[in-house]
Amino acid sequence: QVQLEESGGGLVQAGGSLRLSCAASGRTASSYTMGWFRQAPGKEREFVTAITWSGGSTDYDDSVKGRFTISRDNAKNTVYLQMNSLKPEDTAIYYCAAVQSWGRIPTRRAQYGYWGQGTQVTVSS
Secondary structure (H helix, E strand, O other): OOEEEEEOOEEEEOOOOEEEEEEEEOOOHHHOEEEEEEEOOOOOOEEEEEEOOOOOOEEEOOOOOOOEEEEEEOOOOEEEEEEOOOOHHHOEEEEEEEEOOOOOOOOOHHHOOEEOOOEEEEEEO
C-alpha cells in the first residue's frame, strides 16, 4: 500500500515557475514508478510526466517537454515536478500517482493504482 500527498500548488503569473512535491509513504514506496497527471475543468485527466523507481528513465507529454522536469529523492520518498515557463493552459489540478512497473513507462491513467488528492495550479495571463 502506498499513500501519496501533493504540495506546492498555487497561483502564478504566466512565465513563472512552481515546484510541486509528492511525498510517498509505505514500505516499498521507493520501488514504484511515479507519475504526474493533471485535470483541467471539463477535461479528462491527462498524463504529464513520469519517472522510474531508479530515476534512470523519464517520459514527458509533448506539451510540457523543455519546460517541466521530474525528479525523485528515494531517501526522502519524494517526487518533484519543477514547472518553468508556465502558461495559462497549464492551469489544472495536478495529481501524483504510483505504479509498480518494469520496462516501458506507463502513461495511461488506468495503469496507475495509487493516487494523491491533487494540488491546484493556476496560471494567470
